[in-house]
Amino acid sequence: MAFRTARNLAYFSNYIRNYSTNGPLVNVTVNEKSGFATATLQRPSVNSLNLELLTEISHTLQQLEKNKCRGLILTSASNKVFSAGLDLFELHKPNADKIKQMWSTLQEVWIKLYGSSYPTVAVVNGHAPAGGCMLALSCEYRVMLNNFIIGLNEAQIGFSAPMWLIDGMRNTIGSRQAEFALTAGTLFKTEEALKIGLVDEVAQSKEEAIEKAEKFLNKFAKIPPHARSMTKAALRGANIQALVRNKDEEVRSYVDFVTDSQFQDSLGEFIELNLKQKLSK
Numbered sequence: 001m002a003f004r005t006a007r008n009l010a011y012f013s014n015y016i017r018n019y020s021t022n023g024p025l026v027n028v029t030v031n032e033k034s035g036f037a038t039a040t041l042q043r044p045s046v047n048s049l050n051l052e053l054l055t056e057i058s059h060t061l062q063q064l065e066k067n068k069c070r071g072l073i074l075t076s077a078s079n080k081v082f083s084a085g086l087d088l089f090e091l092h093k094p095n096a097d098k099i100k101q102m103w104s105t106l107q108e109v110w111i112k113l114y115g116s117s118y119p120t121v122a123v124v125n126g127h128a129p130a131g132g133c134m135l136a137l138s139c140e141y142r143v144m145l146n147n148f149i150i151g152l153n154e155a156q157i158g159f160s161a162p163m164w165l166i167d168g169m170r171n172t173i174g175s176r177q178a179e180f181a182l183t184a185g186t187l188f189k190t191e192e193a194l195k196i197g198l199v200d201e202v203a204q205s206k207e208e209a210i211e212k213a214e215k216f217l218n219k220f221a222k223i224p225p226h227a228r229s230m231t232k233a234a235l236r237g238a239n240i241q242a243l244v245r246n247k248d249e250e251v252r253s254y255v256d257f258v259t260d261s262q263f264q265d266s267l268g269e270f271i272e273l274n275l276k277q278k279l280s281k
C-alpha cells in the first residue's frame with residue numbers, strides 16, 4: 001500500500017491525530033502526485049528532542065515504512081531551528097525511567113531512519129546541533145539553508161557521541177574530518193558544512209531546498225525499489241546491527257552516565273552559559 005491515494009492519506013492523518021494527545025508534534029503530508037511524504041517537526045520552540053517528540057518521530061517512521069513510502073523529506077516548522085537536539089532540561093536532574101525510555105526511543109529513531117527502505121532527505125532549514133545533526137545525518141541527503149550551524153557538539157557539553165552516531169558522521173565526511181569535528185565538538189556554518197561534505201547542497205529559501213530535495217528523490221524513479229533498498233541495507237546494515245546488538249547495554253551506560261553528579265554539574269553549567277532559559281534553583 002502506498003501513500004498515493006487519498007484513502008491512505010486520510011488513514012495516515014487519522015492515525016497521527018489519534019496518536020497525539022496535544023496535537024501532533026510531527027506533521028505529515030503526502031504529495032499525491034509524487035508519493036513523497038514531508039514530515040515537519042513542530043515542537044515549540046526549537047524541536048528539542050524529548051520523549052514525546054522522539055516517540056512521535058519513531059511512530060511516523062514506522063507508518064511510512066508500513067505504507068511503502070516513496071520518499072521522505074524531513075524538515076522543521078521553525079524558520080530558525082531544525083532541531084536543537086536532546087531536550088537539555090529533560091536531561092537535568094532526570095527521572096531514571098524516563099531517561100531510559102528517551103535513550104531507547106532515540107536509538108529506535110536512528111535505526112528506523114538510517115535504515116529506512118525508502119530514500120530520505122533532510123531539508124535543514126535552521127540550526128542543527130547534536131541530535132539535530134543526528135536526524136540530518138541519518139537521512140541520505142542534506143540540503144541546508146544559509147547562515148545556520150550544524151554539527152555534533154557533544155564534546156563541548158561534556159560527553160562523547162555514541163558509536164552509531166560516530167559511524168554516521170564517519171560514513172558521511174570520512175574518518176579524518178570526523179575525528180577533527182568530533183573531538184572538538186565543532187559546529188559548522190552552512191558553507192563550512194558544504195565544504196567538508198556534511199551537507200550536500202545549500203539553498204537560499206525553503207522552497208528552493210524542497211525543490212532540490214525532490215530532485216534528489218526523483219533520481220530513484222527508475223531504480224527498482226527493492227534493488228535500491230537492498231543496496232542501502234548492504235551499505236548501512238553493519239552499523240545498524242552493531243547498535244541492535246549493543247542496544248540494552250548502551251541504554252544502561254547512558255542512564256548511569258547521565259544520572260552521575262559530575263555530568264549533572266557540567267550540564268548545569270552548559271545550560272547556564274548557553275541557553276536563555278535558566279534552571280530553577
Ligand SMILES: CCCCCCCCCCC/C=C/C(=O)SCCNC(=O)CCNC(=O)[C@H](O)C(C)(C)COP(=O)(O)OP(=O)(O)OC[C@H]1O[C@@H](n2cnc3c(N)ncnc32)[C@H](O)[C@@H]1OP(=O)(O)O
Nearest residue numbers: 046048084085086087088127130131159253254275276277
Ligand atoms: C554509552 C553511553 C554514552 C553516553 C552518551 C551521552 C549522551 C550522548 C548524546 C548524543 C546525542 C545527542 C545529544 C544532544 O542532542 S545534546 C543537546 C545539544 N544541544 C545544544 O547544544 C543546543 C543548545 N541550543 C542552542 O545552541 C541554541 O538554542 C540554538 C542554536 C539551537 C538556537 O539558538 P536561538 O538563538 O535561535 O534560540 P535560543 O538560544 O534563544 O533558544 C530558544 C529557546 O529554546 C531553548 N533551547 C534551546 N536549545 C535547547 C535544548 N537543547 N533543550 C531544551 N531547550 C532548548 C532555549 O532555552 C530557549 O528557551 P526560551 O524560549 O524559553 O528562552
